[in-house]
Amino acid sequence: MKPKWLEKDLRQKCQSASSSSPPPYENPRKKTTKPKRAPPANPGATYNASKASEKIIFTIFSEPQRPRAEQSWWGYLRVKTANVPRLMQEGLSFGPENMLSEEGYMCLTPKAFPAPDGSTAQDVTAKWPHVRHFYLRDTRWSPRWLAHLECAGTDNAALAGIRPCELTHHHVVQCVAWASKNSQIYNFVRQRPQDFVNCVYDDMPLEGLWPHPKPLGNCEAGAKQEDPDLYTSPPNK
Template structure:
């Protein structure tokens, strides 16, 4: 969903649009109605086939955890967490999402494609960043993974996305509710150019002064871009 909503609105508020937080949809209502007749036939569970078969590149990644370190004491990264998530976007035009805002909500989630990988191992690394995150997750025994897949609702879609949530306990994965995740959970965000994968955007909660946007400098960005915001151009307090 691409409309903006007030981050201060509660879970069941629909009167005003929301910007930075996931808008809780008719998530509970949907599940409550599963036993009713007359519902549309759901799509088959294909484990994110539409995402993995897409030839588009992964050009945006958000790292999320329960308690991001805004001012860590000497550590360069998040400390121990009960879960750690990576939200990867395949998008051919990152500057467009910078100008229009990076927005997603539960309406974008392709629920039938979700699954859990309980093999007590992490996905094979395909990049240096993958190796860094895998090393972190292995260090804290976050080796079970829950997968979600998302799609932009505009036609044609500007992006598709893959959310991987790593945890050490199956119950922690089962208890994950996406409506409880917000921009406040972001610990890093990186964006890359198409082709050579050059860094064009960087944000880390443990090094706020090194945030950069190589495309639009400190122009405020909307939605799930954590920096810069209109009221905090250089530093998140």
């Protein structure tokens, strides 16, 4: 029979050991994983290397209810894909996982930057002197689309606040899609919704960035803007 003082001492040691040991669901030898090593900066490498053609162009305003002259930034989202109807069926949307962060960059607004409302290149470069470029990619093993968002801004602060993943169809003032260079299959201009045409799916509601038509309860009245034709020329390729 053990003395009481010995039993008390053993009991205290057991309680001390149990309080200091990790819970059974914790691994005391758990290793911390290092973050994935970032690749070097390589502006637009993935998009430029793709042989796919630009089939969709979204014209995007920071404040779509205002005319272009009052925008702090505006730009174009160009999408390369081999199957526009599939993107219509599935909807086009993206999140942080789609960002090719190491491929983005900023530069002076080039003289060739498209002026959608007939403004001269001098007008564009004077009011929006810098352009920020973002690149995105479908996360599937075989990507169904690549995207290039180029935004012209009044200053660096305006461009620094752009978050592509926060863009919605409300920011889109025009969208044009082509089956081939001279075969337009989708055209929507916000201030002329009555002229909308979808040659593939007519009035089928479209999800994601597609501006029109939207599912019931997700509609928005066309904004009255001063700009005439925003972007009606076919893609470069």
